[in-house]
Amino acid sequence: MNTHLEALAPRLVWQHFRTLCNTPRPSGHEAALVATLEAWADSLGLPHDRDEFGNLRIRKPATPGCESAPGIVLQGHLDMVAQANTGHDHDFTRDPIQTYENEGWLFADGTTLGADNGLGVAAILAVLEDPELTHGPLEALFTLEEETSMGGALNLAENWLEGSLLLNLDSEDRGQVYIGCAGGADVVVNAQLPSTAIQENEQVISLALTGLKGGHSGMDIDKPLGNANRLLVRVLWALETFGARLINYHGGTLRNAIPREAFAQIALPADEVDDALAMVEALAGTLKAELGSGDSNLALTAERVELADAKPLTRDASAMLLAALHAAPCGVERMSADVPGVVETSNNLGVLNVESGRFHLCALVRSLHDSATDAMAGRFQALFGLMGARVKVENSYPGWAPNPQSPLLATFNARHAELMGREPEVKVIHAGLECGILGSKYPHLDMISFGPLIRGAHSPDERVEIESVVEFWEMLRDLIETLTRSR
Template sequence: MNEHLEQLAPQPLWRHFRTLCNTPRPSGHEAELVSILERWAERQGLVHDRDGFGNLRLRKPATPGHENAPGIILQGHLDMVAQANADHPHDFTRDPIETYVEDGWLRARHTTLGADNGLGVAAALAILEDSELVHGPLEALFTLEEETSMGGALQLAENWLDGRVLLNLDSEDRGEVFIGCAGGADVVVEAQLPTAEPGPGEVAVQLALTGLSGGHSGIDIHRGRGNANRLLVRVLRALEAYDIRLVGYRGGTLRNAIPREAFATLMLSADEIDAVASRVATLEQELRTELAGVDDGLTLAMTPLEARPAQALNAHASHMLLAALNAAPYGVERMSSSVPGVVETSNNLGVVSLDEGRFHLCALVRSLRDSAVNDLADRFRGLFDLIGARTRVENAYPGWTPATDSALLARFRRLHRQHVGSEPAVKVIHAGLECGILAGKYPALEMISFGPSIRGAHSPDERVELSSVEEFWGLLRALIEDLACDTAMGA
């Protein structure tokens, strides 16, 4: 599948990306891809090893005469976000990604593309097999489970890597180079809430809020897009005037993707069906008006259910849960005062579920300041303590502190001017690059992050600009060759 990818330029990079598209690799299911890459490395005569977590390293010795150049680590993550449109059956653990080209962009049919971070991985592999490239010692570090927990970076072995320079290939904007990123943590809330049998006059209905754009919970959090969990809770709060009771809820699939869809099952009096249907239609129009120009595809539908649930939350529990969810922090909390135009602190209400009284929420808190991550997580704890829920913080990872005086940054800027003809924008990103974690384990590393233009990451709208991939490839090769001539930096 995806034979057409090998007709794109640069051909070596796209050939490897085809392998990635044809090999299922959602977070936690990277083992098959790791085995494929190890076999490929053996055919190339490359040394390969793994650390205790399973992160993969491939090594290539320097071009003769350049052994004293600084060792370079090409770094990316093997896993991808698994998101598909609700009406498209796709098993990310078994099915390949089907790609196509449209108007200069590569896209996937009804699913995420995996350009995040498949293109960075493909570029590193293509570099390793480039026989014409002059280079110092090369390592390619491919981490696991970045999209779900940063697990690979967090568990990365210390005193394992040899390089002095790390090039993170997980950025998503041509013409930009990143030197800092937000840290973050998962906030998990759970509770077993009391239920009661439906009353004799109650019937069940389902509400479905769909059609939102979604997106990356760091890069897109400031764009004003609708969060399906936030919006459906708002609808449910409005319907409390009709004495509804929650039966079940399902919204969002990943804590780092802005939820595009949410579904709720509720009980209400049969006498109120028409009134509730009318109110739902009004609420749909209100939300569509508010999100006009941002999320024009929003739909809100109510469907009567024939099956009668055995239990629903009791009236008090239903009210308290909706009140807490309605008050929960979400979206942009604060903009940075030191880095203009960059979000400092935010939260994504990523995954919410309710099933037979079991409530679960997973939110992702991000900030350029670790203290702000801790504070926002504590606000969740304080809020959900009021309804007797248990809150824990997991998978915390530090931010990456910018180093504006970096010699590596100065080198990249010079090469960008030479090869692209313009000065790159130096950026700090409100997303969880692995650089912050890696810097904590290897503080002597100099690092930058750059990549091609990717849009709609973490959603089925994900796409990559083909011309930007060629530019990215040229810059990466130029930087590696430039570093190969620098024996002073490698000393």
């Protein structure tokens, strides 16, 4: 599978990326890949160990004569986001990712590619295998469950890592280097809401909102993209005027991916159905006009269905839930006053389900300021607390405070200017890089993050520019050798 990757340069990187594509690794299912990497390390005589959570460390001794060079930690996460197009039959726990090339980019067939963070991991493995690289002591740190909870970083063993410099390879823009990131928290809302049998005079309508691009809930949150949950809730709220009662709802699958699709069924008086369908048709045009070219393939449909055993929410419960969801924060809340063009605080209504009266919402709040993360989470607690829902704030992780005076950053900037003929853009990212958590556990680490050009992460549109991987690899090798020589 994916044999065409063997023909790409740099060969070592793509060989390892092929292994990652062929080894299923959605979040929470990284065990097979860990075992594969441990066997590979054994074949090269590289020592390895795991902490209590299961994070993997592979070490490589310094090139003879370079033992006094600063220790470098190369870090990436093993898991990938599991997203597939509707109708594409893919089991992420069993099936390999099938890749193909198109006009200089590498894609996956109907699924996420896993370039986030597979290419960073592949580059680390290539560094460990490269026989011509001159380096000091190296530690390769591979964390688990980054995409779902940051669990690997949050539970990373303390007093384990030995290096003083850390290169995080989980960024997605060529020509850029990241020195700060947002922190975040999951807001999980649950409630059991009253429901009653469908009435004789009620008709069931099934609604589907599809065709959106989706994307990364941090890096893409400021783009002109639609959030399927936000939009379909808006439609349902409008249908309240006809006395609609919500039966079920399913939208989004990951709290850190902007939802591409959402589906719902409602019951409403039969004599209101024609007007309701006409409203949905009109709203489809309104939403498409608002999204414009940013998300031009939106499709909103509604049709009558038979569902005799349906148990819609009571009128009051349905109205209360839709009002709360319609009022809930979603998207960019505030832009940074200190870092131009960077989102400060945002929220993604990632996963929303209603089934048999059980309501579940998982939203992801992000901010450059931990206090703003707490404040946004508090708004959810206040809003949904009004309807008696249980609201928990989970998996909180700190942001990464920028250090523009970092010696590591200065070295990267100088080498990038020399190799690429231009200085890199120094950036702060509105996403949850693990650096913030790692820095809280190892405050002495000097850290930067960089990577190849990846677009559409967390969606089946994910792709990586093949040529950017060449540049990424050249920069990584040169940086390691420069840091070794400057000891």
